[in-house]
Amino acid sequence: MFKEIFKWVILIITQPRKAWEELAQKEDEKEDFLGRFVYPLMGLLTVAAFLGILFTRKEFNVEEALKASIRTLVAFFGGYHLTVYLLNELWGGWLKREKDLKRWQYFVGYSSSLMFALTALLMLIPEFFFLNIFVLYTFYIVWEGVPAYMQVEEKNKLKFVAVVTGMILIVPNVIEIILKLLMPGLRF
Numbered sequence: 001m002f003k004e005i006f007k008w009v010i011l012i013i014t015q016p017r018k019a020w021e022e023l024a025q026k027e028d029e030k031e032d033f034l035g036r037f038v039y040p041l042m043g044l045l046t047v048a049a050f051l052g053i054l055f056t057r058k059e060f061n062v063e064e065a066l067k068a069s070i071r072t073l074v075a076f077f078g079g080y081h082l083t084v085y086l087l088n089e090l091w092g093g094w095l096k097r098e099k100d101l102k103r104w105q106y107f108v109g110y111s112s113s114l115m116f117a118l119t120a121l122l123m124l125i126p127e128f129f130f131l132n133i134f135v136l137y138t139f140y141i142v143w144e145g146v147p148a149y150m151q152v153e154e155k156n157k158l159k160f161v162a163v164v165t166g167m168i169l170i171v172p173n174v175i176e177i178i179l180k181l182l183m184p185g186l187r188f
Helices: 002-015 018-024 033-056 062-093 103-112 113-124 128-152 154-182
Strands: none
Touching: 002 018, 002 033, 002 103, 002 113, 002 128, 018 103, 018 128, 018 154, 033 103, 033 113, 062 103, 062 113, 062 154, 103 113, 103 128, 103 154, 113 128, 113 154, 128 154
């Protein structure tokens, strides 16, 4: 399972156009996308958050590691599902297309691959904080996926890509900030 996940993550990051064309042809009705792709990536993020705090701090503090892993899981889990829901609603309202929650789950999940991988890496090796700039490459990943996978016409493409990319990148961070404000015990 993880071999397949890493194959798709690497393909989406290195060759987004080819990946989206393959994904557009692929029919995955028989398998559960969330359980096969998104949730394992979120699990890896959670483990990376736990191990990152546990082994990169001066003191060995399991409590802080648990807080970091809980905050990461809730932020990315909630961010993913809220983004999928909001984009599905926007799809029906703004572009007057038929709502398709499953298609949005796939699109947001695959488009978030770089963000998931980069976040996991930075949690394990926080000294490489400068790599955060590469999360902007998500714009290009979404740009390549919009015509091939979502069939958005050229006149709406730029605005659509900006909105989708912004939501994919911002919603998990907003949820994490709200979580910190509402639950001060999760701060460290």
